[in-house]
Amino acid sequence: MEANITFILAPLHGITNYHFRNCLHRHVGEIDVAVTPFLAAQELAKLNVRKWPDIQPTNNTGMTIIPQLMGNEPRQMTDTLKALSTLGYQQVNWNIGCPSAQVVRKQRGCGLMPHADKVEAVVAAASREVPECHFSVKMRTGWSNPAEGLEIIERLNPYPIDFIAIHPRLGVQEYNGTPDWELFGEMCERTRHRIVYSGDIVDLDSYLRFRACFPDVTDIMLGRGILRNIFLAEELTAGETLPLEVKRQRFADFYHDLIETLAEARGRQHILSLLKELWHYFATFYQLSPQELTNLLRITDIDEFERRTMEIAGKE
Ligand SMILES: Cc1cc2nc3c(=O)[nH]c(=O)nc-3n(C[C@H](O)[C@H](O)[C@H](O)COP(=O)(O)O)c2cc1C
Structure with a gap:
């Protein structure tokens, strides 16, 4: 410790x-x-x-x-x-x-x-x-x-x-x-x-x-x-890593909260570019392949992006 x-x-x-x-x-x-x-x-x-x-x-x-x-x-x-x-x-x-x-x-x-x-x-x-x-x-x-x-x-x-x-x-x-x-x-x-x-x-x-x-x-x-x-x-x-399952569950809660918070503050249509920027990093957490990340970043509709990312986060 x-x-x-x-x-x-x-x-x-x-x-x-x-x-x-x-x-x-x-x-x-x-x-x-x-x-x-x-x-x-x-x-x-x-x-x-x-x-x-x-x-x-x-x-x-x-x-x-x-x-x-x-x-x-x-x-x-x-x-x-x-x-x-x-x-x-x-x-x-x-x-x-x-x-x-x-x-x-x-x-x-x-x-x-x-x-x-x-x-x-x-x-x-x-x-x-x-x-x-x-x-x-x-x-x-x-x-x-x-x-x-x-x-x-x-x-x-x-x-x-x-x-x-x-x-x-x-x-x-x-x-x-x-x-x-x-x-x-x-x-x-x-x-x-x-x-x-x-x-x-x-x-x-x-x-x-x-x-x-x-x-x-x-x-x-x-x-x-x-x-x-x-x-x-x-x-x-x-001094040790947390169990992956625990982290994924907690991450999903965090991500859900983040989307809600950002959408409320800025309006849903205006959060897509920030979410995409974040997914360049979150992709590492979910071990997405470069192709999977590219496919995600091609999405232009916020509802579709949210659905897809919540699916990856295991919360849809
Ligand atoms: C996208 C991005 C934005 C950054 N913005 C700032 C900033 O506003 N002020 C600052 O002092 N450093 C900024 N940095 C540098 C980081 O604070 C940090 O020093 C750097 O990324 C190295 O640390 P890390 O490897 O832990 O990210 C930024 C870095 C990145 C990648």
Whole structure:
């Protein structure tokens, strides 16, 4: 039994919205904290955080959430941190790891990693102007060069950062290749901050290998692994996999709840694309063949898609 590990739901933009998080929380244990998908930091004049449904406290009564921001200007960041504090948030995460071309082009997300001065300026402003905020950073090892990540790690040492979440891939790799544990180890050695690990923890085997290499890292983000097996955190905590039949029954209940919740919030016609995105991952849980998944993704009618997927989940 692992008693002292905290599992955090990783932000997955377009997927881990509050509907998904709330459903997960209703059906699955051992994952009580989530970093939200990113929201754009804005200057005061353009800000209306009460219009951001994903982080309204009334929409988030299950998991504890840490709102995540994307931005590159100190003023935008500090204005948004202050606005978030009026909603009661004292923990906020900053995304400097997103590798999407659109984001990087604007020198946001991972596009900031070659610019340590800009990163430092934002962190310095946050700690100076909103000291009550527990500000954290989520980063990669660099955009195209690991020296960038190491530089940023060193630059952040003087500031009161809550934690640094590291997904140890370069931005140019996107999600290809394997996480660089050697570099991750070097970053851990050079920081004085709490480190949260993110990347490819998908089952007991990957988890135990990670724990053996990094026994001092006790905060672990689970992202795509949770989508492939929503019971992952429970299994990692228990140190064993749950019986397949139990998991399938519980998954069917979760999936049914998810469809109902999404349909009620967005209207049935508008949930098909999200469900299809999810089934890229759920297909692993149900061991669908590539052809079976392709057939599923070809369906254009939500009723048909629901019928077919509930059939796979064994609930029709
Ligand atoms: C579809 C998708 C969306 C993502 N959105 C975000 C995001 O909004 N903010 C962020 O910091 N990371 C985002 N990530 C990165 C994940 O949080 C995580 O760091 C990465 O997927 C590696 O962890 P995993 O292997 O456990 O998924 C995203 C990843 C994927 C695949």
